[in-house]
Amino acid sequence: MDLFAGILPFVHVAQERSFRRAAERLGVSTAAVSKAVQKLEADLGVRLLERTSRQVALTPEGESFLERAREAVAQVRAAREVAAQAQSAPKGPLTVTLPYILSPLVLPRLVRLQARHPALTLHV
Known part of the structure; x- marks a missing residue:
């Protein structure tokens, strides 16, 4: 299991409250985002998002997961920035x-x- 698989698509969907807008931000298809989030939910064994035809909402587990996932994404971005700066020095x-x-x-x-x-x- 890839530790970060589906995390970024989930964070974008949770922030945008839309699979379509998350897909646009990520530059991939809506179906790809949906599949990534579904696989993440299956791997975790918990539902993170409540989906209807009109809206996307976080479940209580999704709220908790989102908080920690945002921190993880921020840490990975910071690590990449440090590595890039070391290369450019x-x-x-x-x-x-x-x-x-x-x-x-x-x-x-x-x-x-x-x-x-x-x-x-x-x-x-």
């Missing part, structure tokens, strides 16, 4: 050649740059 050697007269202006800035990006190695 400057690292490696940086060689700077400049005239002696400019060194009093440039060197303090280079020191601050290296302090902000410790993976950067300066060669002046």
